[in-house]
Amino acid sequence: xxxxxxxxxxxxxxxxxxxxxxxxxxxxxxxxxxxxxxxxxxxxxxxxxxxxxxxxxxxxxxxxxxxxxxxxxxxxxxxxxxxxxxxxxxxxxxxxxxxxxxxxxxxxxxxxxxxxxxxxxxxxxxxxxxxxxxxxxxxxxxxxxxxxxxxxxxxxxxxxxxxxxxxxxxxxxxxxxxxxxxxxxxxxxxxxxxxxxxxxxxxxxxxxxxxxxxxxxxxxxxxxxxxxxxxxxxxxxxxxxxxxxxxxxxxxxxxxxxxxxxxxxxxxxxxxxxxxxxxxxxxxxxxxxxxxxxxxxxxxxxxxxxxxxxxxxxxxxxxxxxxxxxxxxxxxxxxxxxxxxxxxxxxxxxxxxxxxxxxxxxxxxxxxxxxxxxxxxxxxxxxxxxxxxxxxxxxxxxxxxxxxxxxxxxxxxxxxxxxxxxxxxxxxxxxxxxxxxxxxxxxxxxxxxxxxxxxxxxxxxxxxxxxxxxxxxxxxxxxxxxxxxxxxxxxxxxxxxxxxxxxxxxxxxxxxxxxxxxxxxxxxxxxxxxxxxxxxxxx
Amino acid sequence: xxxxxxxxxxxxxxxxxxxxxxxxxxxxxxxxxxxxxxxxxxxxxxxxxxxxxxxxxxxxxxxxxxxxxxxxxxxxxxxxxxxxxxxxxxxxxxxxxxxxxxxxxxxxxxxxxxxxxxxxxxxxxxxxxxxxxxxxxxxxxxxxxxxxxxxxxxxxxxxxxxxxxxxxxxxxxxxxxxxxxxxxxxxxxxxxxxxxxxxxxxxxxxxxxxxxxxxxxxxxxxxxxxxxxxxxxxxxxxxxxxxxxxxxxxxxxxxxxxxxxxxxxxxxxxxxxxxxxxxxxxxxxxxxxxxxxxxxxxxxxxxxxxxxxxxxxxxxxxxxxxxxxxxxxxxxxxxxxxxxxxxxxxxxxxxxx
Numbered sequence: 001x002x003x004x005x006x007x008x009x010x011x012x013x014x015x016x017x018x019x020x021x022x023x024x025x026x027x028x029x030x031x032x033x034x035x036x037x038x039x040x041x042x043x044x045x046x047x048x049x050x051x052x053x054x055x056x057x058x059x060x061x062x063x064x065x066x067x068x069x070x071x072x073x074x075x076x077x078x079x080x081x082x083x084x085x086x087x088x089x090x091x092x093x094x095x096x097x098x099x100x101x102x103x104x105x106x107x108x109x110x111x112x113x114x115x116x117x118x119x120x121x122x123x124x125x126x127x128x129x130x131x132x133x134x135x136x137x138x139x140x141x142x143x144x145x146x147x148x149x150x151x152x153x154x155x156x157x158x159x160x161x162x163x164x165x166x167x168x169x170x171x172x173x174x175x176x177x178x179x180x181x182x183x184x185x186x187x188x189x190x191x192x193x194x195x196x197x198x199x200x201x202x203x204x205x206x207x208x209x210x211x212x213x214x215x216x217x218x219x220x221x222x223x224x225x226x227x228x229x230x231x232x233x234x235x236x237x238x239x240x241x242x243x244x245x246x247x248x249x250x251x252x253x254x255x256x257x258x259x260x261x262x263x264x265x266x267x268x269x270x271x272x273x274x275x276x277x278x279x280x281x282x283x284x285x286x287x288x289x290x291x292x293x294x295x296x297x298x299x300x301x302x303x304x305x306x307x308x309x310x311x312x313x314x315x316x317x318x319x320x321x322x323x324x325x326x327x328x329x330x331x332x333x334x335x336x337x338x339x340x341x342x343x344x345x346x347x348x349x350x351x352x353x354x355x356x357x358x359x360x361x362x363x364x365x366x367x368x369x370x371x372x373x374x375x376x377x378x379x380x381x382x383x384x385x386x387x388x389x390x391x392x393x394x395x396x397x398x399x400x401x402x403x404x405x406x407x408x409x410x411x412x413x414x415x416x417x418x419x420x421x422x423x424x425x426x427x428x429x430x431x432x433x434x435x436x437x438x439x440x441x442x443x444x445x446x447x448x449x450x451x452x453x454x455x456x457x458x459x460x461x462x463x464x465x466x467x468x469x470x471x472x473x474x475x476x477x478x479x480x481x482x483x484x485x486x487x488x489x490x491x492x493x494x495x496x497x498x499x500x501x502x503x504x505x506x507x508x509x510x511x512x513x514x515x516x517x518x519x520x521x522x523x524x525x526x527x528x529x530x531x532x533x534x535x536x537x538x539x
Numbered sequence: 540x541x542x543x544x545x546x547x548x549x550x551x552x553x554x555x556x557x558x559x560x561x562x563x564x565x566x567x568x569x570x571x572x573x574x575x576x577x578x579x580x581x582x583x584x585x586x587x588x589x590x591x592x593x594x595x596x597x598x599x600x601x602x603x604x605x606x607x608x609x610x611x612x613x614x615x616x617x618x619x620x621x622x623x624x625x626x627x628x629x630x631x632x633x634x635x636x637x638x639x640x641x642x643x644x645x646x647x648x649x650x651x652x653x654x655x656x657x658x659x660x661x662x663x664x665x666x667x668x669x670x671x672x673x674x675x676x677x678x679x680x681x682x683x684x685x686x687x688x689x690x691x692x693x694x695x696x697x698x699x700x701x702x703x704x705x706x707x708x709x710x711x712x713x714x715x716x717x718x719x720x721x722x723x724x725x726x727x728x729x730x731x732x733x734x735x736x737x738x739x740x741x742x743x744x745x746x747x748x749x750x751x752x753x754x755x756x757x758x759x760x761x762x763x764x765x766x767x768x769x770x771x772x773x774x775x776x777x778x779x780x781x782x783x784x785x786x787x788x789x790x791x792x793x794x795x796x797x798x799x800x801x802x803x804x805x806x807x808x809x810x811x812x813x814x815x816x817x818x819x820x821x822x823x824x825x826x827x828x829x830x831x832x833x834x835x836x837x838x839x840x841x842x843x844x845x846x847x848x849x850x851x852x853x854x855x856x857x858x859x860x861x862x863x864x865x866x867x868x869x870x871x872x873x874x875x876x877x878x879x880x881x882x883x884x885x886x887x888x889x890x891x892x
Binding site for chain 2: 040334
């Protein structure tokens with residue numbers, strides 16, 4: 001480690017666009033010196049030189065004091081330590097299911113693991129089509145899913161599907177195979193030792209595990225096959241480190257080239273926080289997870305009409321369906337088009353759609369999650385988005401009863417810092433830099449289980465805001481709306497809710513006091529009803 | 540000194556700020572071209588074979604299906620998935636063997652004592668889009684052809700690979716109507732400018748045009764083209780190869796001027812639209828040869844925002860600029876024509892090589 005590397009670090013998070021920041025040690029603390037957002041594919045030396053120049057121009061005295069040499073990015077002995085994170089595109093999985101029934105739960109697990117998938121079932125696709133799918137070079141792994149225990153129709157077809165997979169394995173030994181449900185009992189017919197150098201055939205042991213165990217097993221195996229796992233691990237570490245540092249329940253919501261992620265961690269008394277849940281979704285642009293291969297006559301269907309319908313409802317520009325379709329398609333073909341101008345409005349619609357799908361994927365009826373105390377927005381999807389737009393997406397999509405502060409990783413490099421392998425080093429840097437890197441956007445308060453308002457009287461209660469600069473009393477709360485209040489950044493306050501028609505924000509009580517913090521988007525009190533009872537797109 | 544197409548450009552040193560603008564390759568050396576096959580498609584060539592442009596290299600099924608066949612016991616041990624089952628003369632072999640051999644197709648797998656066979660009744664010929672040598676044949680998956688020359692990368696190839704003489708019908712920002720297309724263009728690859736409507740596209744196909752190169756293609760035109768493709772596949776007669784190479788995306792933008800210059804240089808010569816890597820292949824044209832124009836190193840193109848599609852010259856860094864409420868991005872000055880330079884976010888720029 002050179003002297004320069006002890007004093008400076010260049011963090012780069014590469015995606016559709018690249019977030020980069022020059023970090024320096026100042027008074028024994030890591031501080032943010034300069035940050036930028038650039039297109040993908042820019043050399044790291046050029047980025048470092050640019051950021052060094054920025055600091056030298058903006059604060060020559062600081063640059064001199066820190067020994068910051070302009071143009072040192074190209075010199076191996078004088079360049080900063082490099083913290084680089086790259087999230088590759090989500091891999092494609094072929095799901096061969098014995099029936100639609102067997103396909104659905106596996107599809108959900110595969111989607112939440114962040115893989116793109118194409119499904120074939122014998123009642124829709126013939127063996128020729130399934131073999132063709134499995135031989136496609138862009139298919140990175142295959143799953144054979146059969147119900148456990150198999151239904152009568154699945155029993156009759158299972159051996160044929162196993163024979164099909166065995167034949168594909170002889171033609172393409174490098175394709176990893178995973179056996180789910182009753183298919184695991186046919187492991188011996190698939191030549192698990194295989195040819196030398198062949199990919200593994202994986203099945204849970206013992207056969208017939210409970211559904212929850214199957215989910216854990218399959219997600220674990222898919223993670224082991226996914227080249228994007230290290231990048232996702234950085235998000236998980238980030239959530240844990242922030243939760244540990246701030247002693248808050250933290251959710252990291254990432255919108256990246258590879259897809260979207262929702263990772264949550266909760267603090268434990270006198271110990272490090274623990275990862276509670278992680279859900280991934282392969283795409284962030286409409287259609288990119290289901291886009292058919294080149295040469296396939298189905299290419300015109302790359303945009304789902306239902307997605308366009310939602311875009312039509314959400315948009316403010318008043319574009320007709322045709323123009324929306326062209327723009328959404330443009331974003332799919334060239335994601336950088338969404339970085340500024342008209343494209344950014346379409347990108348915001350795509351982000352809204354993706355986050356809604358991610359949250360729906362994460363939704364677990366049996367384990368209703370707590371509202372996180374803090375949502376941290378990271379990734380290139382937020383890099384060029386107006387912060388208020390990003391806040392609105394969280395308000396509309398992440399609808400859990402309670403108060404949640406929303407903050408943005410404005411330099412776009414927190415995941416890159418969290419990719420540091422050494423735990424002590426990683427934590428030291430994150431602890432030092434959180435204040436510099438998190439931009440508070442505001443607080444969202446969601447009230448659930450409100451009884452529906454009837455007639456003209458839609459007022460369901462009142463709120464009092466206690467804040468040094470923005471105190472207000474008797475704010476009327478109207479059911480079915482989102483009440484917006486200015487709440488300047490920098491200072492916290494408290495909100496007291498007096499609810500007349502049921503409703504809860506965490507524990508059920510008529511009067512509830514919640515801590516709220518300010519931000520550039522202010523405070524949103526969401527009175528649109530029970531989580532899940534309201535759908536994106538409704539006014 | 541910057542490398543330009545294997546040589547050096549007279550502009551010599553690159554301005555440091557330009558290093559923050561991503562480079563889009565307008566040309567690449569042509570090496571391997573991969574053409575997809577599906578199970579049941581029959582390769583007509585083997586690795587090492589030399590092929591000419593337009594030579595039949597495979598028969599593609601137009602109505603593929605899966606049949607079952609029972610093979611004679613003496614053959615079961617010798618066949619493997621992917622093998623081609625050829626029809627056998629009626630007089631030879633056992634009764635079971637003769638029945639099995641009345642059909643042909645690709646053997647997929649054996650289950651319950653019977654082989655599944657990918658087969659069909661109607662085929663179309665897959666032609667080699669360029670001359671070269673067959674590098675690999677993977678039944679049911681792909682054929683690779685090794686060829687030398689230049690590739691102009693594109694975004695997508697819709698339809699089939701195609702080859703023909705390149706003809707430019709419209710300038711980079713232009714558009715053509717269906718009346719501009721007639722049978723005189725049959726067998727050509729036509730360059731139609733920034734956009735083409737569905738009517739002109741379908742007329743091009745109907746009049747025998749081999750392929751279309753267009754700057755962008757909207758969602759409606761893609762749907763119409765897909766419907767046309769389905770109708771062609773359903774017809775009794777095998778359709779002629781027809782491909783549409785989209786250089787950009789779906790919203791109207793002019794073709795980048797370096798790409799336009801390359802196409803002008805190749806006009807009149809034989810080119811091919813190829814699917815993987817996607818682009819226009821110019822076999823036999825050296826990528827660094829003098830026949831192809833060079834690119835100005837300070838030429839930049841705006842890819843997003845209100846000026847998307849415009850080109851200009853680099854005029855230096857402009858520092859951080861606000862582009863939307865709460866969004867500040869590092870920007871550069873771009874001189875477009877004779878007007879004063881305008882500030883454009885670096886993230887919305889590209890340069891060429």
